Amino acid sequence: MSPTRPAGPARTNGAVSFWYAADGLPDRRPALDGDLDVDVALVGGGYTALWTAYYLKQAEPSLRIAVLEKEFAGFGASGRNGGWLTSALPGQFRRYAAAHGRPAAAAMQKAMFATVDEVVSVAAAEGIDADIRKDGELHVAVGPVQEQRMLAHLPALRGEGWDEQDMVRLGAGELADRVRVAGARGALWTPHSARIHPAKLVRGLAAAVERLGVTVYEDTEVVAIRPGAAVCRRGTVRARYVVRALEGFTAGMPGHRRTWVPMNSSMIVTAPLDRQVWDEIGWRGAEVLGDEAHAYCYLQRTADDRIAIGGRGVPYRFGSHVDTRGETHVSTQCGLAELLGRLFPAAAGAPIDHAWSGVLGVPRDWCATVQLDPATGLGAAGGYVGHGVATANLAGRTLRDLVLGHDTELTRLPWVGRKVRGWExxxxxxxxxxxxxxxxxxxxxxxxxxxxxxxxxxxxxxxxxxx
Ligand SMILES: Cc1cc2nc3c(=O)[nH]c(=O)nc-3n(C[C@H](O)[C@H](O)[C@H](O)COP(=O)(O)OP(=O)(O)OC[C@H]3O[C@@H](n4cnc5c(N)ncnc54)[C@H](O)[C@@H]3O)c2cc1C
CATH class of the missing domain: 1.10.287 (Helix Hairpins)
Structure with a gap:
Protein backbone atom coordinates (compact mmCIF):
# COMPACT_ATOMS: atom_id res chain seq x y z
CA MET A 1 0.00 0.00 0.00
CA SER A 2 1.38 3.38 -0.93
CA PRO A 3 2.00 5.81 1.95
CA THR A 4 0.75 8.64 -0.24
CA ARG A 5 -2.67 7.18 -1.03
CA PRO A 6 -5.27 8.87 1.16
CA ALA A 7 -7.74 6.61 2.96
CA GLY A 8 -11.29 7.50 2.02
CA PRO A 9 -14.20 7.80 4.46
CA ALA A 10 -15.19 4.60 6.22
CA ARG A 11 -17.44 2.08 4.46
CA THR A 12 -19.72 2.10 7.52
CA ASN A 13 -20.21 5.10 9.74
CA GLY A 14 -21.86 4.70 13.13
CA ALA A 15 -24.24 1.72 13.47
CA VAL A 16 -23.17 1.76 17.15
CA SER A 17 -19.68 0.37 16.49
CA PHE A 18 -17.49 -1.93 14.45
CA TRP A 19 -17.60 -4.42 17.31
CA TYR A 20 -21.15 -5.37 16.25
CA ALA A 21 -20.38 -5.54 12.52
CA ALA A 22 -19.69 -9.28 12.36
CA ASP A 23 -22.71 -10.57 14.31
CA GLY A 24 -25.10 -7.63 13.94
CA LEU A 25 -26.77 -5.70 16.72
CA PRO A 26 -28.22 -8.04 19.33
CA ASP A 27 -31.90 -8.93 19.52
CA ARG A 28 -33.45 -6.88 22.30
CA ARG A 29 -34.57 -8.41 25.57
CA PRO A 30 -38.11 -7.65 26.73
CA ALA A 31 -38.79 -4.21 28.16
CA LEU A 32 -40.15 -3.55 31.62
CA ASP A 33 -43.93 -3.39 31.41
CA GLY A 34 -45.44 -2.32 34.73
CA ASP A 35 -44.19 -1.82 38.27
CA LEU A 36 -41.64 -4.06 39.91
CA ASP A 37 -40.16 -4.68 43.37
CA VAL A 38 -36.51 -5.72 43.64
CA ASP A 39 -33.67 -5.35 46.11
CA VAL A 40 -31.24 -3.63 43.74
CA ALA A 41 -32.04 -1.64 40.58
CA LEU A 42 -29.09 -0.92 38.31
CA VAL A 43 -29.66 1.93 35.87
CA GLY A 44 -27.75 1.44 32.58
CA GLY A 45 -26.65 -1.77 30.92
CA GLY A 46 -22.89 -1.42 30.45
CA TYR A 47 -19.93 -2.97 32.23
CA THR A 48 -20.59 -1.06 35.48
CA ALA A 49 -24.15 -2.31 35.98
CA LEU A 50 -23.37 -5.82 34.76
CA TRP A 51 -20.29 -6.32 36.93
CA THR A 52 -22.21 -5.00 39.94
CA ALA A 53 -25.05 -7.43 39.25
CA TYR A 54 -22.56 -10.25 38.74
CA TYR A 55 -20.72 -9.81 42.03
CA LEU A 56 -23.83 -9.09 44.09
CA LYS A 57 -25.58 -12.19 42.82
CA GLN A 58 -22.48 -14.32 43.39
CA ALA A 59 -22.28 -13.07 46.98
CA GLU A 60 -26.04 -13.15 47.77
CA PRO A 61 -27.93 -15.40 45.36
CA SER A 62 -31.24 -14.51 47.01
CA LEU A 63 -31.01 -10.82 46.01
CA ARG A 64 -33.57 -9.71 43.41
CA ILE A 65 -31.67 -7.57 40.90
CA ALA A 66 -32.90 -5.72 37.81
CA VAL A 67 -30.74 -4.06 35.14
CA LEU A 68 -32.63 -1.25 33.39
CA GLU A 69 -31.21 -0.32 29.99
CA LYS A 70 -32.62 2.26 27.59
CA GLU A 71 -31.41 0.52 24.40
CA PHE A 72 -29.57 -2.80 24.69
CA ALA A 73 -26.80 -3.98 27.01
CA GLY A 74 -23.60 -2.73 25.42
CA PHE A 75 -25.16 0.15 23.48
CA GLY A 76 -22.96 2.69 25.29
CA ALA A 77 -19.20 2.93 25.65
CA SER A 78 -19.02 -0.69 26.81
CA GLY A 79 -19.84 -1.80 23.27
CA ARG A 80 -17.75 0.85 21.51
CA ASN A 81 -14.43 1.27 23.29
CA GLY A 82 -10.86 0.70 22.15
CA GLY A 83 -10.57 -2.61 23.96
CA TRP A 84 -7.81 -1.55 26.34
CA LEU A 85 -8.35 -3.52 29.51
CA THR A 86 -5.94 -1.15 31.18
CA SER A 87 -4.65 -0.85 34.72
CA ALA A 88 -4.22 2.93 34.34
CA LEU A 89 -5.73 4.83 37.25
CA PRO A 90 -9.08 6.42 36.36
CA GLY A 91 -7.81 9.86 37.31
CA GLN A 92 -4.72 11.40 38.74
CA PHE A 93 -2.60 9.88 41.45
CA ARG A 94 -1.88 13.29 42.95
CA ARG A 95 -5.56 14.00 43.54
CA TYR A 96 -6.30 10.67 45.21
CA ALA A 97 -3.09 11.12 47.23
CA ALA A 98 -3.94 14.71 48.23
CA ALA A 99 -7.22 13.59 49.76
CA HIS A 100 -6.21 10.24 51.28
CA GLY A 101 -2.40 10.04 51.31
CA ARG A 102 0.05 8.38 48.98
CA PRO A 103 -0.24 4.82 50.41
CA ALA A 104 -4.01 4.85 49.75
CA ALA A 105 -3.50 6.10 46.19
CA ALA A 106 -0.79 3.46 45.63
CA ALA A 107 -3.20 0.80 46.97
CA MET A 108 -5.68 1.90 44.33
CA GLN A 109 -3.05 1.47 41.63
CA LYS A 110 -2.29 -2.07 42.90
CA ALA A 111 -6.04 -2.78 42.91
CA MET A 112 -6.13 -1.76 39.23
CA PHE A 113 -3.31 -4.23 38.42
CA ALA A 114 -5.30 -7.00 40.12
CA THR A 115 -8.49 -5.92 38.34
CA VAL A 116 -7.04 -6.70 34.92
CA ASP A 117 -6.34 -10.28 36.08
CA GLU A 118 -9.77 -10.50 37.69
CA VAL A 119 -11.52 -9.69 34.40
CA VAL A 120 -9.35 -12.16 32.51
CA SER A 121 -10.07 -14.93 35.00
CA VAL A 122 -13.84 -14.31 35.30
CA ALA A 123 -14.11 -14.26 31.50
CA ALA A 124 -12.37 -17.65 31.40
CA ALA A 125 -14.51 -19.05 34.23
CA GLU A 126 -17.73 -17.88 32.57
CA GLY A 127 -16.72 -19.08 29.11
CA ILE A 128 -16.70 -15.55 27.68
CA ASP A 129 -14.58 -15.52 24.53
CA ALA A 130 -13.74 -11.84 24.18
CA ASP A 131 -10.50 -12.16 22.17
CA ILE A 132 -8.64 -11.43 25.41
CA ARG A 133 -4.87 -11.43 25.24
CA LYS A 134 -2.73 -10.03 28.00
CA ASP A 135 0.41 -8.81 26.23
CA GLY A 136 0.56 -5.50 28.07
CA GLU A 137 0.41 -1.86 27.07
CA LEU A 138 2.94 0.21 25.12
CA HIS A 139 3.25 3.97 25.52
CA VAL A 140 5.32 5.00 22.55
CA ALA A 141 7.29 8.25 22.55
CA VAL A 142 7.08 9.66 19.04
CA GLY A 143 9.75 12.33 18.66
CA PRO A 144 12.10 13.91 21.19
CA VAL A 145 9.54 15.91 23.20
CA GLN A 146 7.32 12.92 23.84
CA GLU A 147 10.47 11.05 24.87
CA GLN A 148 11.42 13.81 27.34
CA ARG A 149 7.93 13.65 28.86
CA MET A 150 7.99 9.89 29.05
CA LEU A 151 11.38 9.81 30.77
CA ALA A 152 10.42 12.57 33.19
CA HIS A 153 7.31 10.60 34.13
CA LEU A 154 9.09 7.31 34.85
CA PRO A 155 10.77 8.11 38.21
CA ALA A 156 7.48 9.54 39.54
CA LEU A 157 5.71 6.25 38.81
CA ARG A 158 8.06 4.43 41.17
CA GLY A 159 6.42 6.15 44.13
CA GLU A 160 2.91 5.64 42.79
CA GLY A 161 2.50 1.90 43.17
CA TRP A 162 4.54 0.93 40.10
CA ASP A 163 7.56 -1.27 40.84
CA GLU A 164 10.33 -1.81 38.33
CA GLN A 165 8.68 -4.83 36.71
CA ASP A 166 5.35 -2.99 36.45
CA MET A 167 6.66 -0.38 34.00
CA VAL A 168 9.64 -1.21 31.83
CA ARG A 169 11.53 1.23 29.62
CA LEU A 170 12.19 0.04 26.07
CA GLY A 171 14.81 1.73 23.90
CA ALA A 172 14.07 2.44 20.25
CA GLY A 173 15.65 -0.88 19.18
CA GLU A 174 13.78 -2.94 21.78
CA LEU A 175 10.54 -1.32 20.74
CA ALA A 176 11.25 -2.00 17.06
CA ASP A 177 11.73 -5.69 17.91
CA ARG A 178 8.07 -5.67 18.97
CA VAL A 179 6.50 -3.04 16.76
CA ARG A 180 7.90 -0.50 14.32
CA VAL A 181 6.36 2.92 14.86
CA ALA A 182 7.70 5.70 12.62
CA GLY A 183 9.71 8.29 14.53
CA ALA A 184 9.55 6.33 17.80
CA ARG A 185 12.31 7.06 20.31
CA GLY A 186 11.36 4.30 22.72
CA ALA A 187 8.43 3.30 24.89
CA LEU A 188 7.22 2.36 28.32
CA TRP A 189 5.69 -1.10 28.54
CA THR A 190 3.55 -2.47 31.33
CA PRO A 191 2.42 -6.09 31.55
CA HIS A 192 -0.76 -5.03 33.38
CA SER A 193 -3.02 -4.60 30.41
CA ALA A 194 -4.90 -6.77 27.94
CA ARG A 195 -6.53 -6.44 24.52
CA ILE A 196 -10.22 -7.28 24.47
CA HIS A 197 -13.17 -7.27 22.05
CA PRO A 198 -15.53 -4.88 23.86
CA ALA A 199 -18.88 -6.13 22.54
CA LYS A 200 -18.02 -9.79 23.10
CA LEU A 201 -17.18 -8.97 26.72
CA VAL A 202 -20.39 -7.05 27.37
CA ARG A 203 -22.55 -9.62 25.60
CA GLY A 204 -20.92 -12.46 27.55
CA LEU A 205 -21.34 -10.60 30.82
CA ALA A 206 -25.03 -9.95 30.20
CA ALA A 207 -25.54 -13.66 29.52
CA ALA A 208 -23.56 -14.56 32.66
CA VAL A 209 -25.71 -12.39 34.94
CA GLU A 210 -28.86 -13.82 33.40
CA ARG A 211 -27.61 -17.32 34.18
CA LEU A 212 -27.25 -16.17 37.79
CA GLY A 213 -30.89 -15.01 37.86
CA VAL A 214 -30.58 -11.27 37.19
CA THR A 215 -33.22 -9.80 34.83
CA VAL A 216 -31.95 -7.43 32.17
CA TYR A 217 -34.72 -5.17 30.86
CA GLU A 218 -33.90 -3.51 27.53
CA ASP A 219 -35.76 -0.74 25.69
CA THR A 220 -36.36 0.51 29.24
CA GLU A 221 -35.51 4.15 29.78
CA VAL A 222 -35.20 5.39 33.34
CA VAL A 223 -36.53 8.94 33.49
CA ALA A 224 -35.90 9.70 37.16
CA ILE A 225 -34.02 8.26 40.08
CA ARG A 226 -35.05 8.88 43.67
CA PRO A 227 -34.52 7.09 46.98
CA GLY A 228 -36.23 3.70 46.74
CA ALA A 229 -37.23 4.00 43.07
CA ALA A 230 -36.10 4.09 39.45
CA VAL A 231 -38.94 5.60 37.46
CA CYS A 232 -39.20 4.14 33.95
CA ARG A 233 -41.46 5.16 31.07
CA ARG A 234 -43.72 2.14 31.55
CA GLY A 235 -43.43 1.37 35.26
CA THR A 236 -41.61 2.16 38.47
CA VAL A 237 -39.00 -0.15 39.91
CA ARG A 238 -39.05 0.03 43.70
CA ALA A 239 -35.75 -1.00 45.24
CA ARG A 240 -33.85 -0.62 48.49
CA TYR A 241 -30.78 0.30 46.41
CA VAL A 242 -30.78 2.23 43.13
CA VAL A 243 -27.41 2.54 41.41
CA ARG A 244 -26.76 5.02 38.59
CA ALA A 245 -24.40 3.38 36.08
CA LEU A 246 -24.79 5.76 33.14
CA GLU A 247 -21.24 7.17 32.70
CA GLY A 248 -21.29 9.35 29.57
CA PHE A 249 -25.12 9.43 29.60
CA THR A 250 -25.34 10.76 33.17
CA ALA A 251 -26.13 14.32 32.07
CA GLY A 252 -29.45 13.10 30.68
CA MET A 253 -30.72 12.15 34.14
CA PRO A 254 -32.64 14.94 35.90
CA GLY A 255 -30.44 16.61 38.50
CA HIS A 256 -27.16 15.49 36.91
CA ARG A 257 -26.63 17.81 33.95
CA ARG A 258 -23.33 19.09 35.37
CA THR A 259 -22.15 15.99 37.27
CA TRP A 260 -19.99 14.41 34.54
CA VAL A 261 -19.58 15.78 31.01
CA PRO A 262 -20.08 13.38 28.11
CA MET A 263 -16.74 13.44 26.33
CA ASN A 264 -16.69 11.99 22.83
CA SER A 265 -14.12 9.54 21.62
CA SER A 266 -13.96 8.43 17.99
CA MET A 267 -12.48 5.40 16.32
CA ILE A 268 -11.80 3.92 12.91
CA VAL A 269 -10.76 0.40 11.98
CA THR A 270 -8.94 -0.73 8.85
CA ALA A 271 -9.80 -3.72 6.71
CA PRO A 272 -7.69 -6.78 7.63
CA LEU A 273 -4.12 -5.91 6.62
CA ASP A 274 -2.01 -8.05 4.29
CA ARG A 275 0.84 -10.16 5.58
CA GLN A 276 3.42 -7.90 3.89
CA VAL A 277 2.04 -4.91 5.80
CA TRP A 278 2.28 -6.79 9.09
CA ASP A 279 5.80 -7.90 8.17
CA GLU A 280 6.77 -4.24 7.92
CA ILE A 281 4.98 -3.22 11.10
CA GLY A 282 5.90 -6.17 13.30
CA TRP A 283 3.41 -6.08 16.21
CA ARG A 284 3.08 -9.84 16.38
CA GLY A 285 1.69 -9.61 19.92
CA ALA A 286 -1.54 -8.04 21.08
CA GLU A 287 -0.08 -5.16 23.08
CA VAL A 288 -2.43 -2.21 23.17
CA LEU A 289 -0.53 0.85 22.01
CA GLY A 290 -0.73 4.61 22.37
CA ASP A 291 1.44 7.67 22.02
CA GLU A 292 2.49 10.38 24.46
CA ALA A 293 0.80 13.28 22.66
CA HIS A 294 -1.38 15.70 24.64
CA ALA A 295 -4.35 14.74 22.46
CA TYR A 296 -3.24 11.13 22.61
CA CYS A 297 -4.37 8.22 20.45
CA TYR A 298 -5.01 4.58 21.35
CA LEU A 299 -4.70 1.53 19.13
CA GLN A 300 -5.20 -2.20 19.15
CA ARG A 301 -4.36 -4.97 16.71
CA THR A 302 -7.66 -6.80 16.48
CA ALA A 303 -7.93 -10.58 16.62
CA ASP A 304 -8.72 -10.54 12.88
CA ASP A 305 -5.61 -8.54 11.96
CA ARG A 306 -6.94 -5.03 11.58
CA ILE A 307 -5.75 -1.89 13.32
CA ALA A 308 -8.31 0.02 15.34
CA ILE A 309 -7.25 3.56 16.28
CA GLY A 310 -9.08 6.10 18.39
CA GLY A 311 -8.73 9.68 19.51
CA ARG A 312 -10.78 12.64 20.66
CA GLY A 313 -12.43 13.90 17.42
CA VAL A 314 -15.09 16.46 18.36
CA PRO A 315 -14.47 16.39 22.09
CA TYR A 316 -17.72 17.75 23.45
CA ARG A 317 -21.13 18.87 22.20
CA PHE A 318 -22.77 22.02 23.52
CA GLY A 319 -25.20 21.41 26.39
CA SER A 320 -23.79 17.93 27.09
CA HIS A 321 -25.63 16.69 24.02
CA VAL A 322 -25.05 13.02 23.25
CA ASP A 323 -25.07 11.75 19.67
CA THR A 324 -26.31 8.23 20.20
CA ARG A 325 -25.77 6.24 16.98
CA GLY A 326 -22.05 6.91 16.79
CA GLU A 327 -21.81 8.66 13.40
CA THR A 328 -18.42 10.28 13.05
CA HIS A 329 -17.56 13.40 11.11
CA VAL A 330 -15.54 12.74 7.94
CA SER A 331 -12.84 15.19 9.08
CA THR A 332 -12.37 13.13 12.28
CA GLN A 333 -12.17 9.93 10.24
CA CYS A 334 -9.56 11.49 7.95
CA GLY A 335 -7.59 12.84 10.90
CA LEU A 336 -7.41 9.38 12.46
CA ALA A 337 -6.49 7.76 9.12
CA GLU A 338 -3.69 10.28 8.61
CA LEU A 339 -2.39 9.66 12.11
CA LEU A 340 -2.43 5.91 11.46
CA GLY A 341 -0.41 6.47 8.28
CA ARG A 342 2.12 8.64 10.15
CA LEU A 343 2.62 6.00 12.85
CA PHE A 344 2.61 3.06 10.43
CA PRO A 345 3.52 4.18 6.87
CA ALA A 346 2.97 0.61 5.69
CA ALA A 347 -0.72 0.95 6.63
CA ALA A 348 -1.21 4.39 5.04
CA GLY A 349 -4.08 4.30 2.59
CA ALA A 350 -5.46 1.06 4.00
CA PRO A 351 -9.23 0.84 3.46
CA ILE A 352 -11.19 2.02 6.50
CA ASP A 353 -14.03 -0.39 7.14
CA HIS A 354 -15.84 1.38 9.95
CA ALA A 355 -15.89 4.62 11.93
CA TRP A 356 -17.81 5.23 15.11
CA SER A 357 -17.92 7.36 18.26
CA GLY A 358 -19.17 7.11 21.80
CA VAL A 359 -19.27 9.02 25.05
CA LEU A 360 -17.40 8.55 28.30
CA GLY A 361 -17.96 10.37 31.59
CA VAL A 362 -15.58 13.06 32.87
CA PRO A 363 -15.97 14.66 36.33
CA ARG A 364 -14.83 18.22 36.96
CA ASP A 365 -11.64 17.05 38.72
CA TRP A 366 -10.97 14.30 36.12
CA CYS A 367 -11.07 11.50 38.74
CA ALA A 368 -13.55 8.60 38.99
CA THR A 369 -15.92 7.92 41.87
CA VAL A 370 -17.86 5.01 43.30
CA GLN A 371 -20.40 5.77 46.00
CA LEU A 372 -23.38 4.46 47.94
CA ASP A 373 -25.34 6.38 50.55
CA PRO A 374 -26.64 3.80 53.02
CA ALA A 375 -29.33 6.22 54.23
CA THR A 376 -30.98 6.80 50.85
CA GLY A 377 -29.83 3.62 49.12
CA LEU A 378 -28.67 5.71 46.15
CA GLY A 379 -25.39 4.77 44.54
CA ALA A 380 -23.31 5.53 41.45
CA ALA A 381 -20.06 4.66 39.74
CA GLY A 382 -18.31 6.17 36.75
CA GLY A 383 -16.47 9.26 35.60
CA TYR A 384 -13.70 6.88 34.55
CA VAL A 385 -12.14 9.49 32.19
CA GLY A 386 -11.59 6.96 29.41
CA HIS A 387 -10.26 4.17 31.60
CA GLY A 388 -13.51 2.42 32.36
CA VAL A 389 -13.02 -1.04 30.88
CA ALA A 390 -11.14 -2.45 33.86
CA THR A 391 -12.30 0.16 36.38
CA ALA A 392 -15.96 -0.82 35.94
CA ASN A 393 -15.04 -4.25 37.31
CA LEU A 394 -13.41 -2.67 40.36
CA ALA A 395 -16.54 -0.54 40.74
CA GLY A 396 -18.75 -3.64 40.59
CA ARG A 397 -16.86 -5.40 43.35
CA THR A 398 -16.77 -2.23 45.44
CA LEU A 399 -20.51 -1.62 45.02
CA ARG A 400 -21.12 -5.23 46.08
CA ASP A 401 -19.29 -4.57 49.35
CA LEU A 402 -21.02 -1.22 49.88
CA VAL A 403 -24.49 -2.66 49.26
CA LEU A 404 -23.81 -5.60 51.57
CA GLY A 405 -22.46 -3.21 54.21
CA HIS A 406 -19.04 -4.85 54.35
CA ASP A 407 -16.00 -2.82 55.35
CA THR A 408 -13.27 -4.16 53.03
CA GLU A 409 -9.99 -3.12 51.43
CA LEU A 410 -12.05 -2.15 48.38
CA THR A 411 -14.43 0.14 50.28
CA ARG A 412 -11.42 1.92 51.78
CA LEU A 413 -9.87 2.83 48.41
CA PRO A 414 -9.60 6.59 47.87
CA TRP A 415 -12.12 6.86 45.05
CA VAL A 416 -14.98 5.69 47.28
CA GLY A 417 -17.49 8.36 48.30
CA ARG A 418 -15.68 11.37 46.86
CA LYS A 419 -17.54 14.67 46.67
CA VAL A 420 -16.68 16.61 43.52
CA ARG A 421 -18.05 19.93 42.36
CA GLY A 422 -20.08 20.04 39.17
CA TRP A 423 -19.04 21.48 35.81
CA GLU A 424 -19.62 25.11 34.96
C1 LIG B 1 -14.82 5.33 21.71
C2 LIG B 1 -14.45 4.99 23.13
C3 LIG B 1 -13.26 4.33 23.37
C4 LIG B 1 -12.92 3.97 24.69
N1 LIG B 1 -11.80 3.20 24.88
C5 LIG B 1 -11.52 2.74 26.13
C6 LIG B 1 -10.47 1.82 26.32
O1 LIG B 1 -9.84 1.37 25.37
N2 LIG B 1 -10.19 1.44 27.60
C7 LIG B 1 -10.89 1.90 28.66
O2 LIG B 1 -10.57 1.54 29.79
N3 LIG B 1 -11.95 2.72 28.50
C8 LIG B 1 -12.30 3.12 27.26
N4 LIG B 1 -13.41 3.90 27.06
C9 LIG B 1 -14.27 4.18 28.21
C10 LIG B 1 -15.08 2.95 28.62
O3 LIG B 1 -15.57 2.28 27.49
C11 LIG B 1 -16.22 3.36 29.54
O4 LIG B 1 -15.69 4.08 30.64
C12 LIG B 1 -17.01 2.18 30.10
O5 LIG B 1 -17.43 1.32 29.08
C13 LIG B 1 -18.20 2.70 30.90
O6 LIG B 1 -19.08 1.63 31.19
P1 LIG B 1 -20.47 1.98 31.88
O7 LIG B 1 -21.19 0.72 32.05
O8 LIG B 1 -20.22 2.77 33.11
O9 LIG B 1 -21.20 2.96 30.86
P2 LIG B 1 -21.82 2.64 29.40
O10 LIG B 1 -21.21 1.45 28.77
O11 LIG B 1 -21.80 3.90 28.64
O12 LIG B 1 -23.31 2.22 29.75
C14 LIG B 1 -24.30 3.15 30.10
C15 LIG B 1 -25.61 2.62 29.54
O13 LIG B 1 -26.69 3.42 30.01
C16 LIG B 1 -27.69 3.41 29.02
N5 LIG B 1 -28.59 4.54 29.27
C17 LIG B 1 -28.43 5.84 28.95
N6 LIG B 1 -29.46 6.58 29.43
C18 LIG B 1 -30.28 5.72 30.07
C19 LIG B 1 -31.49 5.87 30.78
N7 LIG B 1 -32.05 7.07 30.92
N8 LIG B 1 -32.09 4.78 31.32
C20 LIG B 1 -31.52 3.54 31.18
N9 LIG B 1 -30.37 3.35 30.52
C21 LIG B 1 -29.74 4.42 29.97
C22 LIG B 1 -26.91 3.52 27.72
O14 LIG B 1 -27.68 3.07 26.62
C23 LIG B 1 -25.70 2.64 28.02
O15 LIG B 1 -25.86 1.33 27.54
C24 LIG B 1 -13.77 4.30 25.77
C25 LIG B 1 -14.96 4.98 25.52
C26 LIG B 1 -15.32 5.32 24.22
C27 LIG B 1 -16.61 6.03 23.96
Missing part, protein backbone atom coordinates in the same frame (compact mmCIF):
# COMPACT_ATOMS: atom_id res chain seq x y z
CA UNK A 425 -22.90 26.08 33.27
CA UNK A 426 -22.97 26.67 29.51
CA UNK A 427 -21.49 28.32 27.55
CA UNK A 428 -18.48 28.18 29.91
CA UNK A 429 -18.43 24.38 29.85
CA UNK A 430 -18.35 24.23 26.05
CA UNK A 431 -15.79 27.03 25.77
CA UNK A 432 -13.54 25.47 28.39
CA UNK A 433 -13.53 21.94 26.97
CA UNK A 434 -13.26 23.01 23.33
CA UNK A 435 -10.50 25.44 24.30
CA UNK A 436 -8.63 22.69 26.13
CA UNK A 437 -8.50 20.45 23.08
CA UNK A 438 -7.68 23.30 20.70
CA UNK A 439 -4.75 24.04 23.03
CA UNK A 440 -3.62 20.39 23.20
CA UNK A 441 -3.70 20.04 19.42
CA UNK A 442 -1.78 23.29 18.96
CA UNK A 443 0.78 22.08 21.50
CA UNK A 444 1.15 18.74 19.70
CA UNK A 445 1.64 20.53 16.37
CA UNK A 446 4.31 22.84 17.79
CA UNK A 447 6.14 19.95 19.39
CA UNK A 448 6.00 17.89 16.18
CA UNK A 449 7.35 20.93 14.26
CA UNK A 450 10.52 20.88 16.39
CA UNK A 451 9.76 22.93 19.48
CA UNK A 452 12.25 20.89 21.52
CA UNK A 453 10.33 20.85 24.82
CA UNK A 454 6.79 20.40 26.12
CA UNK A 455 4.74 23.31 24.88
CA UNK A 456 3.76 25.95 27.44
CA UNK A 457 0.32 25.96 25.84
CA UNK A 458 -0.23 22.39 27.05
CA UNK A 459 1.11 23.19 30.52
CA UNK A 460 -1.21 26.19 30.78
CA UNK A 461 -4.15 24.10 29.54
CA UNK A 462 -3.46 21.44 32.19
CA UNK A 463 -3.25 24.09 34.87
CA UNK A 464 -6.39 25.95 33.85
CA UNK A 465 -8.51 22.81 33.40
CA UNK A 466 -7.30 21.18 36.62
CA UNK A 467 -6.60 18.04 34.61
Missing amino acids: PEPLRWLGIRGLYVAYRAADRREAAGLGRTSLIARAADLLSGR
